[in-house]
Amino acid sequence: MAEVLKRSKALSVNPLKASQPMGGSLACLGFDRAMPMLHGSQGCTAFAKVFFVRHFREPIPLQTTAMDQASSVLGADENVIEGIKAIAEKSNPALVMVLTTGLAETQGADVHRNVREFREKYPQYAHVAVVAVNTPDFTGCVESGYAAAVYELINALVPEAAVAGTKPGNRQRQVNVLVSPMLTPGDLETLRHLIEQFNLRPVILPDISDSLDGSLTEDEFSPVTIGGTPISEVYTLGEAKATLVIGASLFKAGELLEQRTGVPSHHFDHLYGLQANDALIMALAEISEVPVPAVIERQRAQLQDAMLDTHFMLGQLRVAIAADPDQLNAFIHLVQGMGAEVVAAISAANAPILATTPVASIKIGDLEDLELLAKEHKAQLLIGNSHTVASAERLGIPVLRAGFPLYDIIGGYQKTWIGYRGTRQALFDLANLVINFAHEEIEVYHSIYAQKPESERNTSSATCH
Missing domain, CATH: 3.40.50.1980 (Nitrogenase molybdenum iron protein domain)
Incomplete structure (x- = not known):
């Protein structure tokens, strides 16, 4: 706690x-x-x-x-x-x-x-x-x-089920998916593909992967969004077989939806790391009554191999993280699962999920707080949005860009963090930052007994004479 x-x-x-x-x-x-x-x-x-x-x-x-x-x-x-x-x-x-x-x-x-x-x-x-x-x-x-x-x-x-005449399971293949803002458009595309592999049809709420995915359209201009979840789909939520609620911040909305419609909910704090994704896959297998596809089992094995490959770099690594509560909780679980130590955790606001996070303390604060704590505890790596880059430069440590906003890199909003493949790539990215950035290098030792260069010996002789 x-x-x-x-x-x-x-x-x-x-x-x-x-x-x-x-x-x-x-x-x-x-x-x-x-x-x-x-x-x-x-x-x-x-x-x-x-x-x-x-x-x-x-x-x-x-x-x-x-x-x-x-x-x-x-x-x-x-x-x-x-x-x-x-x-x-x-x-x-x-x-x-x-x-x-x-x-x-x-x-x-x-x-x-x-x-x-x-x-x-x-x-x-x-x-x-x-x-x-x-x-x-x-x-x-x-x-x-x-x-x-x-x-x-x-x-x-979303009307009450009794008023609308809806019944859970009328649409046997439909699954409602409430998604936290920590999921990028790339995450949502991955999540959709993952659910579809179980022969289920996801209705993602809201779906920024369709409206903010960077695709070109035939329309030269539109005063409103193009793509995203149609409002007509919202009226069908009460007929789905199940609801997946991803992100603790949406648990209240998920409870309201279940209360209104009677559709059973499955809650997930996040989808970072092996354990969290195992829980999602088992839930999908249970809902769909379909065995886990071989391709997903292979992706899980690949993640396990990546965990073996990267644990030498990430074990005992001192990490500082700054993010909104859901994403902060997710990253803490991810890096601690690899043996790293979170020495500074800064949240943008308070939320119930923070009290359950497995670190000693979390500070509700700003990037000055992050910088001071990271310096005090000798952090070796920082995780945060583009605003944290200047802090990392002053601290002299690498930074893994994540969250909102990301304005100093191209395509940051499309990066995939979730699922076995997303987690695998996140571990590779973290390990590469450690490898390519010098940490606490041992200074070169010059022995007092070492033979001096010939130029220095000649200078000494000239001085004596």
């Missing part, structure tokens, strides 16, 4: 976390023909858009209610109502997600009431799904904002 050390500073120095509205926007971007709308100032939305564009290197649909000084004081209800109407009229979306910011929350906005007022005022847009989410950016992080968006979407769009 880890001791969670809460923030004690009055400010953030070199912040680690990104905001909840960005997390909610990311969840919305995983649905087809969707549009996130941030209820706040234009600067809040522009800042989020820069992060997304630099990370995914794709055009990102994002709208704002453009609160100004007057609406911040007098109220901005009309901004929300008319903003939804303008998006519905001009962009013809399937989903509009209204996400609050710190400004709107401080002002006292009630976006859920605003959505009801929009429905009453503009019934002609009843075909557009509208979901309101409270995501103040003065608390939480990307992960908590993402989880809140998934929860509110299920709460708003």
Whole structure:
């Protein structure tokens, strides 16, 4: 059990976390023909858009209610109502997600009431799904904002089984998959392929592998997302055979879905490492009633071989990690499973999963905290997003880039971390960083009895004479 050390500073120095509205926007971007709308100032939305564009290197649909000084004081209800109407009229979306910011929350906005007022005022847009989410950016992080968006979407769009007439198992091959933001588009493609090998049909919620995968389309421009989970699929969740909930941050949303539909859930904290992937494979074999395919058994054997190959480099390695709670927990299990020691663990926000993580302590803090702890405990390797690269350079240690945002490398958002193959490659990457970076090299020893070079001997003789 880890001791969670809460923030004690009055400010953030070199912040680690990104905001909840960005997390909610990311969840919305995983649905087809969707549009996130941030209820706040234009600067809040522009800042989020820069992060997304630099990370995914794709055009990102994002709208704002453009609160100004007057609406911040007098109220901005009309901004929300008319903003939804303008998006519905001009962009013809399937989903509009209204996400609050710190400004709107401080002002006292009630976006859920605003959505009801929009429905009453503009019934002609009843075909557009509208979901309101409270995501103040003065608390939480990307992960908590993402989880809140998934929860509110299920709460708003998935009806009770008794009302909808749905029954678990009506679609015998369908499996609902709720995925944490720690899963990259590359992870989701791998997960989809893995589930399909058991003759199951996954409905991934949300699916950024389809909407933010970097593929070219025939459309020159689209004001809304292209690809992702269709909203029509959300209405079928109650007929699936099972639900996989990946990431502890989504357990609350998974419980709501199970309560609404009666579809049984299987929970996984993460999918990093041998043990976690074994649990997933056994669950899929149980759900599908299909034996584990030979190709997956081979991938498991390959991972075991990689663990043997890399344990010399990773055993007793001192590692510092900075990430959102789900990913922090996943990396701690991964490196400790290889015999490494986590000497510094920094989380962007607090979460229940942190207390169960197998380290002595976890600090809720920023990259200054990471740097100080890593230096104090002589960390040899750092794991974190692109903001941690400067810290690693100052510490003189290598860094494994992971998380959000990754803006100083190409294709970071497509890297696969999960599954036997993803874990295998992660171990190779970690081992290569250790091999290619000098750690605590023994200094060259020059004996006082060694014979001096001839040039030095001649100089000495000349001096004596």
